[in-house]
Amino acid sequence: MEVMDYVSIGLKIIVGLSILNVWLLQPKKATKWRGGNATTIKEEFKVYGLSETFCYVIGFLKVSLALMLLASIKFEGLTLIGSLGLATLLLGSIIMHLKVKDELFKSFPAFLFIAMNLVIASLAY
Template sequence: MQTLDYIIIALKVIVSLSILNVWLIQPKKNTKWRGGDATTIIEEFNCYGLSKTICYIIGFLKVSLAILLLVSIKFEELTIVSSLGLATLLLGSILMHLKIKDPLFKSFPAFLFVVMNLIIAYFSY
C-alpha cells in the first residue's frame, strides 16, 4: 500500500465515524453546528422547514452510507457510491444552512466532509 491509500482509509474512517456520531450518539445533544436555534437534530430539521419523516429518511441514508464507506475499506467497489452519496447529502445540509441564513461557520463541518468525500471519490476512481 502507498501513502495515499492510508490517507484515503483515514479519511473514510474520519468521515464515517463523524456522521455516525452525529446521527447515532449525539442526535439530542446541543452543538454550535445545529441549524437555527435548534438543540436536537429533529428541531434542526424543523428549522429548515422539513418534517420528522424527512429527518428519519436523511438519517437512515447518512447512517447507511457512512457504514458503506467504512465497509468500502475492504470492498473498494462501494467507495464511489458511498462517498458521492454522502457528499450529495452534505451539500444539501449546506444549502439548508444557507436557506435559513445561518452564520457560515455552521456549514463548515458539512463543507469539510463534502471536500473529504470528493477527495475519497477522486482518488478511488
Template sequence: MELTGYVIIALKIIVGISILNVWLLQKNKATIWRGGTAKTIFEEFEAYGLSRQFCYIIGFSKVSLALILLASIQFTALTLIGSLGLSLLLFGSILVHIKIKDVWYKSFPAFLFMVMNLIIAYTTL
C-alpha cells in the first residue's frame, strides 16, 4: 500500500472515532465547541432552534455514517457513502453555527472534519 492509502485510513479513523466520541461519549459534557452557550448536545440543538427529535435524527445519521466510514477501511465500496454523507451533515453544522452568529472557532471542528471527509472522497474517485 502506498503512503496515500495509509493517510486515508488514518483520516477515516480520526473522523470516525471523533464523531462517535462527540455523539456517544461527550454528548452530555460541556465543551468550548458547543453552539451558543449550550452545555449538552440537546441544548446545542435548542440554541440552533432545532427540536430534540431532529437531534436524534442527526445523531443517528452521524453515528451510522461514522460507522460506515470506519467499515470502509475494510470495505472500500462504502467510502463515498460515509465520507460524502458526513460532509453534508458537517456542512449543515457550519451553517447553523453561522445562523446563530457563533464565534468562528466553534465552527472549526465541523469545517476540519468536512475537509477531511472531502479529501477521503476525492481520493476514492
C-alpha cells in the first residue's frame, strides 16, 4: 500500500466514526455546533423548520453512508457512494445553518467533513 492509501483509510475512519458518534452516541447532547439554540438533534431539525420524520430519514442516511464509508476500507467500490453521499448531506447541513442565520463557526464541522469526503472521493481514482 502507498501513503495515500493510508491517508484515505485514516480519513474514512475519522469521518465514519465521527458521524456515527454524532448520530448514535450523542444525539441528545448539547454542543456549540447545533443550529440555533438547539440542545439535541431533534431540536436542531425543529430550528431548521424540518420535521421529526425528516430527522430520522437524514439520520438513517448519514449512519448508513458512514457505515458504507467504513466498509469501503475493505470494499473499495463503496467509497464514492459513501463519501459523496455524506458530502451532499453535509452541504445540506451548511445550507440549514445559513438559513437560520447561525454564526459561521457552527458550519465548520460540516465544511471540514465535506472537505475530507472530497479528498476521500478524489483518492478513489
